[in-house]
Amino acid sequence: MAADNKIRFVVIGAGHIGKRHAEMIRRDEEGELVAMVDVRSKEECGVADWNVPFYHTFDEVLSSGLEFDVVNVCTPNGFHAAQSLAALNAKKHVVCEKPMGLTKDSCEKVIFKSLQVSKQVFCVMQNRYSPPSVWIKELIEKEVLGEIFMVQLNCYWNRDERYYKQGGWKGTEDLDGGTLFTQFSHFIDIMYWLFGDIDNIQGKFADFTHKNITDFEDSGFVSFDFTNGGMGSINYSTSVAMQNLESSITIIGKKGSVKIGGQYMNEVEICNIEGYEMPELAPTNPGNDYGAYKGSAANHNFVIRNVIETLKGRTSATTNALEGLKVVEIIERIYKVRNEQFNL
Numbered sequence: 001m002a003a004d005n006k007i008r009f010v011v012i013g014a015g016h017i018g019k020r021h022a023e024m025i026r027r028d029e030e031g032e033l034v035a036m037v038d039v040r041s042k043e044e045c046g047v048a049d050w051n052v053p054f055y056h057t058f059d060e061v062l063s064s065g066l067e068f069d070v071v072n073v074c075t076p077n078g079f080h081a082a083q084s085l086a087a088l089n090a091k092k093h094v095v096c097e098k099p100m101g102l103t104k105d106s107c108e109k110v111i112f113k114s115l116q117v118s119k120q121v122f123c124v125m126q127n128r129y130s131p132p133s134v135w136i137k138e139l140i141e142k143e144v145l146g147e148i149f150m151v152q153l154n155c156y157w158n159r160d161e162r163y164y165k166q167g168g169w170k171g172t173e174d175l176d177g178g179t180l181f182t183q184f185s186h187f188i189d190i191m192y193w194l195f196g197d198i199d200n201i202q203g204k205f206a207d208f209t210h211k212n213i214t215d216f217e218d219s220g221f222v223s224f225d226f227t228n229g230g231m232g233s234i235n236y237s238t239s240v241a242m243q244n245l246e247s248s249i250t251i252i253g254k255k256g257s258v259k260i261g262g263q264y265m266n267e268v269e270i271c272n273i274e275g276y277e278m279p280e281l282a283p284t285n286p287g288n289d290y291g292a293y294k295g296s297a298a299n300h301n302f303v304i305r306n307v308i309e310t311l312k313g314r315t316s317a318t319t320n321a322l323e324g325l326k327v328v329e330i331i332e333r334i335y336k337v338r339n340e341q342f343n344l
């Protein structure tokens with residue numbers, strides 16, 4: 001912590017989301033952005049006029065003698081685990097963009113190191129802050145829906161040539177990892193956060209419109225059992241024409257049913273629970289807008305606030321490293337079923 005008690009951050013990756021982290025740190029009165037790191041130039045990253053030290057590698061930051069507390073890993077997915085490890089080796093806390101890694105094994109190494117050096121690893125799952133998510137979490141914890149019978153997650157988005165640019169990291173097996181990692185891990189996180197782990201995974205996968213633009217499937221129907229009881233499914237696709245269709249969760253419980261929908265699970269569409277009156281919820285922040293396509297809720301201000309509050313001992317991490325690992329592990333197990341189907 002700096003003499004003025006501010007938490008000092010270094011952001012690695014100055015792309016779309018790294019700039020958002022940087023902006024949120026700058027806006028937080030207890031945060032200080034001390035450096036940004038990117039393999040590209042300041043101009044290429046669109047931060048030429050930002051008054052912040054800029055480096056091309058994390059090693060350069062370390063040898064500069066700069067003092068800082070936290071490293072925000074905002075690079076392509078395939079770099080997350082290795083860069084988190086490098087930050088922990090330098091005895092810094094980590095804020096890691098989703099997903100925490102592309103294999104359970106790499107996430108385990110990060111958790112092992114964080115325990116060894118007593119530093120925190122915060123995972124970014126900002127959809128947890130959306131008012132419908134906060135509301136449904138409380139409802140499930142208080143068992144208002146009773147026994148859970150069925151949970152259905154529908155994630156139907158548009159990602160086409162406008163998104164998968166030639167030569168970029170998106171769509172590649174090693175740096176992107178797959179549709180469930182890049183597009184839909186937020187929703188798998190919400191499902192895991194609400195209902196816990198899954199088992200007996202079965203699936204059917206297809207590649208409808210991305211054969212020439214990505215290394216992996218674009219669509220799937222996945223079904224499973226919850227280890228806590230009840231059964232569930234994830235139906236997903238990035239082949240939806242023109243624009244996102246929906247990201248929704250439908251929950252069928254013994255005492256009632258709920259559907260949260262909208263483009264990114266941002267609206268409670270149905271709440272039918274015996275003897276329960278739905279409270280009025282605050283509006284959800286709009287989704288991240290990348291021009292032609294739209295992403296998850298723009299809630300990164302809450303993420304940075306939670307990091308600062310946690311490091312100052314006032315609260316605990318909203319999404320900790322074990323939860324980050326579980327999402328990766330669930331996706332890895334789903335992809336094992338896909339790989340068997342595709343003989344990969």
Ligand SMILES: NC(=O)c1ccc[n+]([C@@H]2O[C@H](COP(=O)([O-])OP(=O)(O)OC[C@H]3O[C@@H](n4cnc5c(N)ncnc54)[C@H](O)[C@@H]3O)[C@@H](O)[C@H]2O)c1
Pocket residue numbers: 012013014015016017018037038039040045056074075076077079097098099124125126182288295296297
């Ligand atoms: N939480 C969310 O809702 C959300 C939304 C979008 C992206 N993300 C995640 O954020 C990460 C970045 O996504 P993005 O959309 O900002 O991508 P992006 O391509 O816009 O930015 C990535 C940046 O990392 C830089 N980079 C690449 N390799 C590097 C390296 N080895 N060292 C330093 N910099 C390097 C690139 O030059 C680029 O500027 C991804 O993991 C993605 O899944 C999360």
